[in-house]
Amino acid sequence: MIKLGTQNFSDCNCIGEGRFWKLYEGEVVHAYACTPVVVKRWDGKYHQGHIQFLTEFETLLKYKHENIIGLVGYCNQMNEKIIVYEHACNGSLAKHLDNPSLTWMKRLKICIDAATGLKFLHEGGVEQEYLMRHRDIRSGSILLDADWNAKISNLEFSVERGKLVDDNACTSLGYTDPKYENEGFLTQHSDIYSLGVILFEMLCGRLACAEGCENHSQSLGPSVVRYYNEEGKLDKMIFEGIKEQIMPQSLTTFQTVAIQCLEVDLDERPNINELIIQLKKALEFQVSFHTSISAGFLLQVHL
Known part of the structure; x- marks a missing residue:
């Protein structure tokens, strides 16, 4: 679903990157609607990236607030470390x-x-x-x-x-x-x-x-x-x-x-x-x- 929503993590969907991750715009299809999302994908080769993924994921789970970006989903399988966020359409x-x-x-x-x-x-x-x-x-x-x-x-x-x-x-x-x-x-x-x-x-x-x-x-x-x-x-x-x-x-x-x-x-x-x-x-x-x-x-x- 995440791959499909980001066109297989296409460069065309990439909207930013950090030292250990890339950020993609995409959409999640559910029921009869499509929800715009932002996807952060960490590079599985780096231990520090894994630490950052866990820190952010655990923090978003604990802290749900209208003034903190919302957690939509995640993937934590082998080397795939991904967090899916709500889409803030006006950007930073x-x-x-x-x-x-x-x-x-x-x-x-x-x-x-x-x-x-x-x-x-x-x-x-x-x-x-x-x-x-x-x-x-x-x-x-x-x-x-x-x-x-x-x-x-x-x-x-x-x-x-x-x-x-x-x-x-x-x-x-x-x-x-x-x-x-x-x-x-x-x-x-x-x-x-x-x-x-x-x-x-x-x-x-x-x-x-x-x-x-x-x-x-x-x-x-x-x-x-x-x-x-x-x-x-x-x-x-x-x-x-x-x-x-x-x-x-x-x-x-x-x-x-x-x-x-x-x-x-x-x-x-x-x-x-x-x-x-x-x-x-x-x-x-x-x-x-x-x-x-x-x-x-x-x-x-x-x-």
């Missing part, structure tokens, strides 16, 4: 950062969705038993469905609290917590740092560090953000496609918590619940702003 967030049709309101909702999915991992899911750290939070691992709901994916690097970590397993350029990268010190606050980078990507309309980028001044790392903040020039970083939409109180609330996420001192970073509260406040300010404008417009019409 990374592809939409510079899309002006992705309004500030939508961006805030996506940030809240991503943080909510991460909260579910951090708090151990429904049973609150296995507290997780994702370790690969980036805009490329946040997927968007047809209604622009965000879903966390790429769980092959996730790890339960208390388990040993391979420090070299995952370092995404521009997103990795310096504390983890330099000292191998991994906590849930490491995910908060990565999410903070994404918040600035959403605000600035570009990736934290473009592929092949060697100029640190072009990144969205803490030193750059701190410089613009101290100079009172954070507004110069805002994506032109959304700048005129943002209500000042919404912007201030958002920027403040985003900067806190990038603090070097772990204790200065918000936990996931504090982050969600501030993101929701930023959204409330924005919604109130739009509501008041709409009400004023209606009043003007009646007059």
Whole structure:
């Protein structure tokens, strides 16, 4: 069924690849319908690929949430290690950062969705038993469905609290917590740092560090953000496609918590619940702003 749905893992269906896997678009036929899916196929020759497969599969089994990509099926036979996911038709967030049709309101909702999915991992899911750290939070691992709901994916690097970590397993350029990268010190606050980078990507309309980028001044790392903040020039970083939409109180609330996420001192970073509260406040300010404008417009019409 999986082979048929991906045209025998045709290159035409391949939409991405990692070190040990390839990603395919396809469809699963059941009853009288076809369901679009995404298929990740690991290379059976590599032990590390097998470990990643098991990690992601077990995590998806334990953590079922509307803001975490859904597990549709799997194959674990001999050298075939395959996971079938729900299809998020709008692809990764990374592809939409510079899309002006992705309004500030939508961006805030996506940030809240991503943080909510991460909260579910951090708090151990429904049973609150296995507290997780994702370790690969980036805009490329946040997927968007047809209604622009965000879903966390790429769980092959996730790890339960208390388990040993391979420090070299995952370092995404521009997103990795310096504390983890330099000292191998991994906590849930490491995910908060990565999410903070994404918040600035959403605000600035570009990736934290473009592929092949060697100029640190072009990144969205803490030193750059701190410089613009101290100079009172954070507004110069805002994506032109959304700048005129943002209500000042919404912007201030958002920027403040985003900067806190990038603090070097772990204790200065918000936990996931504090982050969600501030993101929701930023959204409330924005919604109130739009509501008041709409009400004023209606009043003007009646007059």
